[in-house]
Amino acid sequence: MKLPESQVAVLEAASATDERTIADLAKATGLKPETVTGAVFELEDEDLLSVTERTEESVSLTEEGEEYAEGGLPEIELYEAAIDAGAGDAPIQMGQAIGASGLGGPQVNIALSNYARKGYGTIDSGEITADPDADSDDDAEASALAALAAGESVADADVLDQLESRGLVERSESTVRSATLTDDGVTAMMEGIEAAETVGQLTPEMLTSGEWRDVEFAEYNVAADAERMDGGKVHILRQTANRVKDVLVGMGFEEMDGPHADADFWINDCLFMPQDHPARTHWDRFALSNPTEIGDLPEDLVDRVHSAHLEGVGDHGEGYHSPWDEDFARAIALRGHTTSLSMRYLSGYAQGELEPPQRFFSVEKVYRNDTLDPTHLLEFFQIEGWVMAEDLSVRDLMGTFEEFYAQFGITDIQFKPHYNPYTEPSFELFGNHPETGELIEIGNSGMFRPEVLEPLGVECDVMAWGLALERLLMLMYGFEDIRDVHGTLCDLELLRNVEVIH
Template identity: 80%
Template sequence: MRLPETQVAVLEAASATDAQTIDQLAEATGLKPETVTGAAFDLRDDGLVAVDEELETSASLTEEGEEYLDDGLPEVRLYRAAIDAGADAEPVEMGQLIGASGLGGPQVNIALSNFARKGYGVIDGGAVDANADADPDADEEAAALSAVADDEAGDVADDVLDQLESRGLVERSERTVRLVTLTDDGVTALMEGVEAAQTVDRLTPEMLTSGEWQDVEFTEYNVEADAPTAQGGKTHILRQTADRVKDTLVGMGFQEMEGPHADADFWINDCLFMPQDHPARTHWDRFALDVPPIQEIPADLVDRVESAHREGVGEDGDGYHSPWSEDFARAIALRGHTTSLSMRYLSGYAQGDLEPPQRYFSVEKVYRNDTLDPTHLLEFFQIEGWVMGEDLSVRDLMGTFEEFYRQFGITDIQFKPHYNPYTEPSFELFGRHPETGELIEIGNSGMFRPEVLEPLGIECDVMAWGLALERLLMLMYGFEDIRDVHGTLCDLELLRETEVLH
């Protein structure tokens, strides 16, 4: 029987009595594991070997698990300190034991949460009463850490491994192990003699030129054999959508703005007629930076903005009658919206005075101290835009949105009146989620108030908006949790499998 060299090597290394893994055969033959796998499948198809598959689970210690392997589990350390302090005879103050055990930071809470669970004692009223009959040397979880470190996780009970995994001390992984065994036909073939055939696995230009291809024997390809998965890099779907948004707005006659992520509160909020005691400007909602304040702000513009806050604008203006501090205005924070860019451009500070009509946009990241949920992140992308012109109205603003979202196949847009300190009239935008059918907020918009425009020297109308790029993504692709596509919990398989819409 004539077989390719790789198949002959695998056949001769295989055993009829002892199943061998692909890795063992690779070591015995000197071939790569993927080459052995392909040869084994070819031999299986010829009935010469049997290939069985098993699911193998392995475990390894996390960094925290390795720390506890060296220093001991926090609850064990607390128990030993309690015994040394005589807590098995009468309760001892917990603070004394924590100091004696050397526990610190989150280890204290970890020790307390596991102390009673393992029967080491009772904690009541800040005092520890230790169980004299407990045996920390027989702690199953401590023994399991040692077993995992010695690659003996198979000897550990599943429930103990589950507990260690839930505590973040162990990571488990699964892989498919293939076992190869000679069949009776394979044994017979070896006894009768197997000859290695000189085969080639690819056609080269030299073979074509010399005509050698007519005389060589080509290796048969097994299209069912497993091959290594190659994950090529590609542009993130969020970035692809951002680029498409930019192309769409440029096509609608807009120019792009750019500016700093960390900026003075003056540009982020004061120019927007946001009172300095507004809840959104506290440390609860913004990310303030401990850096020197910004100095490069036109003094006359600062005076005009302060006047708008204190006294209002126009005959009927009344201002806020609330505290206003220039030091606070100059303090640096991460921008909570890209309207800071709009203020820089409308004021003429970014690139000189602008004459109407003008259209500008940005698709940039903003930062807010929000609670994480399926539609909120601490940082996200905002589609900022504004149009400067004479006699603009809400009808123009709504028409702009309908035209913009139509470019993305979204036609069910609804509007709801809203209050903003910086626009009047104002309204929110809602789109219907394609999977859940629910209306989700996708943006905020309105006509800038005189208290915003007059200090900036603008004498015409300006309509403006801030839209969420991630919400647009949800409407386009049906994502229900934005954390699946953005942030530390994103689903890489979902990103790889999602087909980009055009």
Template identity: 75%
Template sequence: MRLPQAQVALLEAASATDAKTIEQLADETDLKPETVTRAAFDLRDEGLVAVGERVDESATLTDEGETYREAGLPEVRLHRAAREAGEGDPVPMGEAVGAAGLEGPEVDIALANYARKGYGVVDAGEVSANGDADPDTDPEAAALDALAEGESVDDADLLDRLESRGLVDLDERTVRSVTLTDDGVTALMEGVEAAETVDRLTPDLLTSGDWADVEFAEYNVEADAPAVEGGHEHVLRGMSERVKDVLVGMGFQEMDGPHADADFWINDCLFMPQDHPARTHWDRFALDVPPVADLPDGLVGRVEAAHRDGVGEDGDGYHSPWSEDFARAIALRGHTTSLSMRYLSGYADADLEPPQRYFSVQKAYRNDTLDATHLLEFYQIEGWVMAEDLSVRDLMGTFEEFYRQFGIEEIRFKPHYNPYTEPSFELFGEHPETGEEIEIGNSGMFRDEVLEPLGIECDVMAWGLALERLAMLTTGAEDIRDLHGTLADLEFLRNAEVTY
């Protein structure tokens, strides 16, 4: 029997009684593991060897895991400190944390795992220690020690928990082993001759006649190959570029401006009262930096007057505190409407001779509760149209045309209240997978209290749409956290496409 050299070497190294791994056979034959693997599958197809497979899982400590192995898990240190300081009584949180030597994120980690492990209770700013708990037998700490010593841990749930905490890295690999079959043993006894193996027919082989004496390699299209994940445009990037193309095609110009801006541009120009709940430190990301010094004095005065006294004969301001210092304070913008205020005021040197259309697709930042449709930062599709005699129908028609470009034919409108637009309404679309109606934007006609201080004498319709929620409608993503953030579904992102 004539076989390629690699197959002959593998047959001679394999055993009929002991299964040998690909790595062992590669060492014995001085061949690359991938060459041995290919030869093993070819011989298996000929019935000369059997190939077995098993999946081995290995765990290694991360840097954080090694740190906690040496210093102790945060929850274990907190229990010991609370037990020693309180001697059975609750201990103030600060005292227990300080005694445990916990710093930064270690505090949150300790509190998150303290009650779960039965170490005690954290309530009303105090920590109590369970005297019956024994931190010396903590299974997670024991597993870290075992892995550091090179020992195996057989508890899969425990390993998964350690991985979720970022303390270990789990790695799975397929281990293949080769055993001679009866036919393989027979072939060796009868004699196997190595033939030169080539993978292509060349002119030299044809002219020399050597083609008759060589063995041509067969291509095994079913052989395993490593997965290769190349670079891929993020679905939100693709959606952003598509949105820009659509709006430019509808006659809009793009706006640009700072992510951190004066509260004056973010809220005051929008007739948002300074004591509005959305402007407290709980909801806005205030920055500890010097205030903005350069604001247009005349505009500041007109905006303050609108807040205090209203606009027009029937206008009535908020009669609430208004501070120029607060207006100059800097925060991360909670919406990109701050750009609209800069442009409509002429501060950004925009052309304000009606009609005009402007848009932006940029990030905004809000201290929202994280859920399936909210993140702390998100992309907003900002836009406005300035013209004479605009109506709500013009605004609705603009949305219908815009969303039609993405294959979304049905948009529902719901009346809404905004301090800066009247009338106002929210937009809703139906999720293609869940059938749930999700809010995709907010819009309306800017009020006189917004436009008059800016010097605008015609109508302006405006909106802020959510890019991520548009992506959810077009890709079928059911959770905004599948699109970006620490929990993003990488497999989903590799396959998601912007199809319109």
């Protein structure tokens, strides 16, 4: 009988009386474990080997478990400190025992939550007692940690369950395969087995020389598991951002760019945002400590913006009549919206004076000190856009949104009147989530007020908006939590398997 070299080697290493694992066979043959596994399954198909499988559980210490295996469990340290402080005779102040134990941070809570559970004593009304008859040297959990640290096994499943619930050990299961020679395998070995050259492809040279008669062709099992290879690919958020750019360019828009860290002047003051507005406090913004302020601002524009804040614009304009500090305007922070780019472009500061009509957009990252939840992150992408032209109206703005979102299959957007310091009229946009049916906010928009446009030197209408790229992604793909898509908690398996929508 002729067999491939790997199969011959595995048969010669196998036994008819003793089960030998894949690891044993790999060590005996010098072959890779995956090569041995393939050979074993092929020999099983030929009834030359019998294969059995069993599941083995392994237990390993976590980083915290290793720390406690070496230094002791917090509850034991607390017990021993309490005994030394006299808590075995009469209750003492809990703070006294904790201070004597040297515990700090989260270890204090860990010690307190396990102290009474293990019968080391009682904790009541800020006082602690210690049972002098308790034996901390006989602590089952501590003994188990020590055994695992020494490479020994622990048989007590309840103790392992408790350690796992405390995050001190990790359990994992693996499949162990073993093989033994069958009767046919023994017979084949006695009759003699030759190693045949194995080839994977028939060539013209083999046909002309007749060599094909003397070689063993490798069999292909198309149902066999293949090694998973996760190659790199463009993130689904970046794919959507690129698609948004293509759509807006197709609608006649040009792209803007600019600094992520900018002066409050461009981020908020030009937008007629009062300096005492809550969104401009240190609670809601990320300020820079180096450098702390910008040096280069157009003085004439600063004067006009200052005047708009104090006095308003036009015959009937009303300013805020509140203090306005140029030093605050020069302070640098991470931009909370990309409207800072719009201010730079509309003022002519970015690339010179613009003549209407003009259309500009950006799809860039912004930063806000928000509370993390399924629809908010500390940083996200904003789809900024504006149109400068004569005689624009809210109907033009709504029509732009309907055309834009239709490119992504979204035709049920809703509009809700809203207040912004910088636009009037203003409205928010909402879309129906395809999975939950909830209305989620997807953007904010409006017509820039004269208090914004006149200091910038713009004499026509400007309609503008800021849309959330992540919210668009939620409507397109049905994601319910944007933290699954990007950030430190993102779901890599979801990102690998998500289908691209064209």
